[in-house]
Amino acid sequence: MDTVLLSRLQFALTVMFHYLFPPLTIGLGVVLVVLEGLYLKTKDLQYEAAARFWTKIFALNFAMGVVTGIVMEFQFGTNWSIYSRFVGDVFGSALAAEGIFAFFLESGFLAVLVFGWDRVSAKMHFFATCMVALGSIFSSVWIVVANSWQQTPRGFHIVRNTVGGVEQIRAEIVNFWEVLINYSTVHRLLHVWIGAFILGAFFVMSITAFYILKKRHEDFARKSFGAALWVGAISSVLALIQGDLQAKNVYQHQPAKLAAFEGHYKTGRGDLHLFGVPSDAEQRVKYGLAIPGGLSLLLHRDANATVTGLDAFPPDERPPVLIPFMSFHIMVALGVYFIALTLLALVYWWRGTLFDRRWLMWIFVFSVIGPYVANQLGWVAAEVGRQPWIVQGLLKTSEAYSPSVSAQQVLGSIIMFGLIYALLFAIFLYLLNAKIQQGPELPEAVVPAGPVEHGYLESAAQLTDHAGESMTDARGKLTRETRPESDGKE
Amino acid sequence: MWFAYETLCVIWFVLLGILLTGYAVLDGFDLGVGILHLTTRDDRERRILLNSIGPVWDGNEVWLVTFGGAMLAAFPNAYATIFSGFYTAFMLLLFALIFRAVSIEFRSKTQSAIWRRVWDIGFSVGSTLATFLFGVAVGNAMIGIPITNMEFTGNFWGLLRPYPLLVGVFAVALFAMHGAIYLYLKTEGKLQEHVHSWMWRGFGIFLVLYMLTTIYTLAAVPAAVRNFQDHAWAWIVVVLNVLAIANIPRSIYHQKPLQAFVSSALTIVGFIFLFSIALYPNMVTAVDPAESMTIFNSASSAKTLFIMLIIAALGMPFVLAYTAVIYWVFRGKVQLGEHSY
Numbered sequence: 001m002d003t004v005l006l007s008r009l010q011f012a013l014t015v016m017f018h019y020l021f022p023p024l025t026i027g028l029g030v031v032l033v034v035l036e037g038l039y040l041k042t043k044d045l046q047y048e049a050a051a052r053f054w055t056k057i058f059a060l061n062f063a064m065g066v067v068t069g070i071v072m073e074f075q076f077g078t079n080w081s082i083y084s085r086f087v088g089d090v091f092g093s094a095l096a097a098e099g100i101f102a103f104f105l106e107s108g109f110l111a112v113l114v115f116g117w118d119r120v121s122a123k124m125h126f127f128a129t130c131m132v133a134l135g136s137i138f139s140s141v142w143i144v145v146a147n148s149w150q151q152t153p154r155g156f157h158i159v160r161n162t163v164g165g166v167e168q169i170r171a172e173i174v175n176f177w178e179v180l181i182n183y184s185t186v187h188r189l190l191h192v193w194i195g196a197f198i199l200g201a202f203f204v205m206s207i208t209a210f211y212i213l214k215k216r217h218e219d220f221a222r223k224s225f226g227a228a229l230w231v232g233a234i235s236s237v238l239a240l241i242q243g244d245l246q247a248k249n250v251y252q253h254q255p256a257k258l259a260a261f262e263g264h265y266k267t268g269r270g271d272l273h274l275f276g277v278p279s280d281a282e283q284r285v286k287y288g289l290a291i292p293g294g295l296s297l298l299l300h301r302d303a304n305a306t307v308t309g310l311d312a313f314p315p316d317e318r319p320p321v322l323i324p325f326m327s328f329h330i331m332v333a334l335g336v337y338f339i340a341l342t343l344l345a346l347v348y349w350w351r352g353t354l355f356d357r358r359w360l361m362w363i364f365v366f367s368v369i370g371p372y373v374a375n376q377l378g379w380v381a382a383e384v385g386r387q388p389w390i391v392q393g394l395l396k397t398s399e400a401y402s403p404s405v406s407a408q409q410v411l412g413s414i415i416m417f418g419l420i421y422a423l424l425f426a427i428f429l430y431l432l433n434a435k436i437q438q439g440p441e442l443p444e445a446v447v448p449a450g451p452v453e454h455g456y457l458e459s460a461a462q463l464t465d466h467a468g469e470s471m472t473d474a475r476g477k478l479t480r481e482t483r484p485e486s487d488g489k490e
Numbered sequence: 491m492w493f494a495y496e497t498l499c500v501i502w503f504v505l506l507g508i509l510l511t512g513y514a515v516l517d518g519f520d521l522g523v524g525i526l527h528l529t530t531r532d533d534r535e536r537r538i539l540l541n542s543i544g545p546v547w548d549g550n551e552v553w554l555v556t557f558g559g560a561m562l563a564a565f566p567n568a569y570a571t572i573f574s575g576f577y578t579a580f581m582l583l584l585f586a587l588i589f590r591a592v593s594i595e596f597r598s599k600t601q602s603a604i605w606r607r608v609w610d611i612g613f614s615v616g617s618t619l620a621t622f623l624f625g626v627a628v629g630n631a632m633i634g635i636p637i638t639n640m641e642f643t644g645n646f647w648g649l650l651r652p653y654p655l656l657v658g659v660f661a662v663a664l665f666a667m668h669g670a671i672y673l674y675l676k677t678e679g680k681l682q683e684h685v686h687s688w689m690w691r692g693f694g695i696f697l698v699l700y701m702l703t704t705i706y707t708l709a710a711v712p713a714a715v716r717n718f719q720d721h722a723w724a725w726i727v728v729v730l731n732v733l734a735i736a737n738i739p740r741s742i743y744h745q746k747p748l749q750a751f752v753s754s755a756l757t758i759v760g761f762i763f764l765f766s767i768a769l770y771p772n773m774v775t776a777v778d779p780a781e782s783m784t785i786f787n788s789a790s791s792a793k794t795l796f797i798m799l800i801i802a803a804l805g806m807p808f809v810l811a812y813t814a815v816i817y818w819v820f821r822g823k824v825q826l827g828e829h830s831y
Contacts, residue, residue, distance in 0.1 A: 064597040066548060067588050073558045077573025078580055081641075089790040096563040099556030105730070108812045109550050111545030112819060115829050119819055131812075161568060161770020163787045165693040166639045170566075172791040267817050292829070402574035413581040431618060432598050486529035 004401045006410040007079040014071050016376055017421045021065035023375050026140060026193065027200015028058045029133030032113075032409035035226070036126045046442065049490035050220055051129075052117065053440030054204075057432065059114045064428055066107065071417070073143030079410065083390055089172045090156050091146050092177055106135030144189045145180055150391050152183035152253045155342075158394070171394065183253045187246040188382075194239045195264070195378060198338060199371035201232030207436055208367035209361040217439050222355055225364075231347060233342035239335050244298065251299050253310040254392060257385035260319040261328040262295050267284065270295025275329060278321040285325075317388065324385040327377040334374040341367060356453070362429075494788060498795040501712075502564040503773075503785045505802060507766045509560055509568060511554035514624075514762055515755045520547040522669015524590060524617020525662060526688055527610060535681050536610055540594055540831045542676040545820045549813065551587070563798055567640060567788035568773035575642025577634060579649060583623045590616030598831045613694030618662060625661025629654030632711050632768060637776040640783060653710050660699040664761075667738075668754045669691030674747045675713065676824050689742055689750070700735065707768075713775065715767035715809045724767050 032054055039047035066219065076084050084092075100473075112120060112128035120128070155178025156171040173179055205228045211221035251258040261279035263285040264270055272295045277286020293303030310318050341363065348354035355361070391395040493501070520543040530536050543550075561569045573580060593613035597606055626649065634652050636644040670688040677685055707714055718724050734756040741750035769775065774783040789795065 019501055060595070063548075063591065067591045068552070070551070070587060071584050072557050074573060074580055074584060076562060077558075077569050078577050081570035081574035083564050084562060084570040088562050088569060089794045092559065092563025092566055092569075092790070093794055093801065095559035096556065096798060097559075097801050097805070099559045100809065103552040103555055104549065104809040105806075105812070107549040108809075108816050110548060111816050115545045115831060118827065128566060159791070163640065163783075166569075173794050173797065176797050177795075195568070197730070229773050303576065309611060400571075402577070405577045409577050409581075412578070416585060420585065424588075424592060426594055431596065471774060 003405055003407045004398050005408055006407055006414060007201075007401055007405075008397065010079060010410060010414045011075060013280060013414065013421070014068065014075065014417055016379075016476045017417075017425070018065065018068040018072055019376060019379060020372065021061050021068065022136070022140070023192075023196035023371075024061050025065055025136045025205055026133075026196035027060070027203065028061065028198065029129075029136050031200055031204060031228075032058060032129050033126075033133050035038045036122075036129050040126055043208035046220060046223070047123075049440050049442045050224060053220075055113060056435050058434065059110070060428070060431055062106075062110060064424065067424075068421075079402055079405065080390075080400050081402040081404070083395065085168065086293060086395050086400070087150070088172050089170060089393060090149060090153075093173070093176075094142050094146035094149070094179075098139055098146075102135050102139035102142060104135075106132055106139065109135065135191075136334070140192055141189060144192055145182075145185055147382075148185040148188050149179055149182050151188070151386055153391055153394060168256055171391070184249055187242070187249045190242050191239070191246055191378070194235050194242060195371070195375045197231055197235040198239065199375060202338075202364075202371045203236060204228035205232060205364045206366070208342075209364035210436065211439065212355050213358060213361050217442060219457040220440055220442055225355075226349065229342060229345055232338065233346055236335065236338035236342055240339060243332070243335065248299055251307075254386065256310060256313050256317065256319055257382075258299075258326065259308060259310045259312075260321045260324040260385050261381060262294060263321055263325045264307055264309045265310040265311060265321075266313050268306055269293055269304055270299065272298065273325075273329070275333075276325075278325045319385050319387045324381045327381040327384070331374045331377040331381060334370050334377075337370060338374075469471040493792075493796065495792045495795075498792055499785045499789045501799065502789065502795055503766070503770070504561075505799075506557065506560060506564065507762060509553055509557040511762045513550070514709050514758050516550040517547070518552060518636050518665045518668045518758055519543070519619045519672035519751075520550055520669070521617045522665040522667070523673060524613050524669070525581055525621065525666045526613040526669055526673070526685075526692075529688060530681070530684070531789060533606065534826070535684075536606075537598060537826055537831065538565040538677060538681060538704070539673065540597065540826065541663070542673060542824045542827060544594070544831050546816065549816065550573045551591075560798070560802075564790055564795060565773050565785065565788045568783055568785075571637065571642060571774050571783060571788075575637070575644075576630075576649065578646035578675055579623055579627065584618055586619040586623065588616075589613075590620060595829060619742070621662050621665045622658040625658035625805075626650070628765060629657030630659070631775060632657070632707065632765070633783070634775040634777045637774065637778070637781045637783075639781075646706050653706055656699070656703055656706060660696075660703045663692065663696040663699050663757065668697045668751075669753050670757065671738075671742075671747060671751045675751060678823050686742075690739075693739055693742070697735075703822075711768060713772075716763075717770060721767065727760055727763050727767070731757060731764065 033050055033053065035047050035051040039051060048311070076095075109128040110129040112125065113132050116125055116128060153171065155173065155175040157174050158486055159170055159172045161168045161170065206222050208221035208225040208228070211217045211323075212225065247258065247261075250261070261263070261275065262270065263273055265278075265283040269292070271290040271292050273285050273288045273290045276285035276290070278285045296305040296307055299302045299305070312323070345354055345360060345364070348360065386392055388396050388398065390400045523539055523543050527536060527539055558569075582598040586717060589612045593616060597609035597613065600606075630649050630651075634653070635642060636648070667689065670692045671687055673685045674682060674689055718728075734753045736749050737753040738757065741747070741753055771784045771786065772782045773785050773788045776782040790798075
């Protein structure tokens with residue numbers, strides 16, 4: 001294997017592992033802001049306990065994101081030096097801005113968020129939480145700006161220099177605002193955010209559905225589940241609407257990529273494949289089911305309109321079809337699943353029977369895998385669909401590697417990352433599970449001594465009496481005054 | 491444009507120096523705490539060490555990440571040459587930084603003694619290895635690396651020459667001392683006495699290595715001396731640096747740990763200043779001087795440098811302000827509590 005292929009594999013491995021964490025940071029960040037805001041407004045200790053619980057998971061997830069993120073920052077230079085020389089002038093400023101505007105903000109205030117509960121006032125803590133959430137959103141802005149510029153470059157010109165006797169071609173900024181708001185930034189940013197909100201919602205629903213099934217922390221779990229369900233349902237529907245607009249944008253600016261998404265080999269009427277297996281050899285989608293003219297209808301609002309196919313591009317400028325097609329279709333299918341599941345749950349929620357349907361709760365426990373997979377596959381489709389270009393239309397991936405790095409070196413580092421990441425992932429899951437098993441320290445359970453498990457079960461039993469009642473009604477039993485009682489029972 | 495192109499290049503060289511200084515001074519002490527981590531005697535002491543840097547190490551590391559991003563933006567050619575040229579060294583560095591970070595995060599999550607032991611070792615070895623590699627990188631930057639047409643032509647083992655290795659060991663001693671002084675500020679009682687002895691030890695080892703490195707530099711890096719002939723004012727920095735170093739033992743002796751910490755921080759500032767002067771006008775010094783890449787021919791366009799300057803001017807005051815706020819919030823001695831590591 002050569003340096004280019006190995007470097008691509010390493011980038012795929014490290015960026016996919018990294019992207020397990022940032023979407024949850026964004027999604028949970030918003031959850032924390034809401035919970036702490038509610039606490040400040042209502043002074044209800046339940047909200048504070050909930051915020052403290054999610055903060056622990058947020059912190060663990062954040063640490064994983066930081067650690068795997070440093071690798072990404074280095075890798076442009078270590079494995080893609082020609083690329084770095086070519087795009088540094090444009091792409092680098094977005095990365096540097098991410099550091100200055102986002103990373104300092106996030107990591108600085110994270111300290112207050114995690115360690116500052118007893119050191120600063122509740123308002124100051126809320127402010128810190130807002131800053132962390134804002135920082136993670138800023139971070140996504142800059143990184144999506146940088147990546148979108150690679151997809152749909154704008155606001156630059158190509159300059160030929162001679163550096164130390166070496167002829168060099170590179171992209172330089174002409175208009176910074178056009179670099180920022182290039183043709184696809186807004187769409188892609190919205191899609192990243194919606195994906196993060198869906199993940200955040202399903203993550204919260206997964207854990208709280210588990211508590212509901214196990215009859216632990218039930219009041220907390222129902223409230224969290226209900227709020228997350230709304231966020232999840234709205235975000236899932238938005239993903240469909242926004243995704244449709246984004247597909248048109250992709251078609252307009254990266255038609256080869258959209259053709260690969262849809263397995264549309266020949267220019268002409270576009271059929272919409274619900275599933276199938278694209279075959280490059282036969283230049284068609286096999287074993288599939290397609291809606292005739294469906295793609296034309298979606299893109300042009302006209303079932304007979306012509307859609308540009310892969311045959312419109314020279315063979316060496318066509319993306320591979322199988323991976324983008326499969327990732328895109330599975331992502332869309334998952335998106336439809338999210339809508340169906342959350343709307344069904346909302347119907348039961350409306351009727352007041354949601355939490356009694358254990359089968360549905362079990363589905364929610366495992367459905368968190370869906371948004372993880374969908375977030376990953378969305379990026380796979382976007383990145384593989386751009387091939388063979390590393391910067392659309394300007395520089396090919398095969399020409400962007402580091403000439404001074406050997407294949408053995410990259411193989412060595414892939415093995416190293418593979419082993420470390422496998423270890424980290426195992427420990428991450430172990431610690432995450434430990435935190436979930438431990439659960440939130442709800443107001444009456446804030447008792448340092450005694451058999452903890454017993455205490456939780458008992459408090460859960462107490463809370464079931466108040467199922468379905470409003471927060472304020474239940475509060476009498478939830479405040480700290482009841483602590484001596486539960487102490488006595490233990 | 492408000493600035494001449496050359497001026498912008500020099501400004502960004504200085505700004506990168508400031509980012510590197512911020513990183514070395516701040517992450518320097520938490521790496522130093524890691525280097526000293528295994529000298530402690532029991533679990534409680536190790537937890538205090540971890541929690542002394544707990545709220546800040548993450549933010550400190552951002553200086554490095556931002557340094558990397560800023561270098562890509564301001565000097566893409568130098569970034570590409572250095573990062574691809576030092577491939578294996580940087581992969582080891584990432585390995586060390588990852589292990590160190592997750593060790594801090596994971597260590598105290600369970601009660602198991604073996605678990606804690608493993609992560610204690612990970613934290614200490616990771617911190618030491620990372621510091622050593624930074625030193626080796628600086629040493630190589632000083633004496634020059636083999637480059638042809640902007641591409642590194644040597645290999646990893648060729649980077650492990652005597653001079654860079656000496657600078658690597660020197661960096662470990664410097665950060666260990668810096669970390670010990672920081673710990674003296676954050677601890678009390680028996681542990682503080684323990685740290686006190688390590689301040690002296692750290693300073694002693696540092697002083698010996700400082701003299702050795704200085705002599706070796708004067709002998710092996712003629713470019714470093716040449717710039718001092720051209721820019722006589724730079725001698726002031728040398729004098730100030732020596733004064734800062736001399737003030738470290740003086741402050742420790744007079745029981746003024748904060749002053750000792752400031753002196754040790756200023757010592758690091760001085761070193762990076764001297765390093766930058768020795769480098770100037772190169773970003774990457776090649777063994778063959780004709781192949782060296784200067785800050786002028788490896789920089790981005792004037793437009794990008796100017797935009798980046800605006801970004802830095804907008805962002806950095808905020809960064810400094812909330813860094814100060816956060817250090818203020820977590821001031822004082824370490825107390826282990828519910829949210830501690």
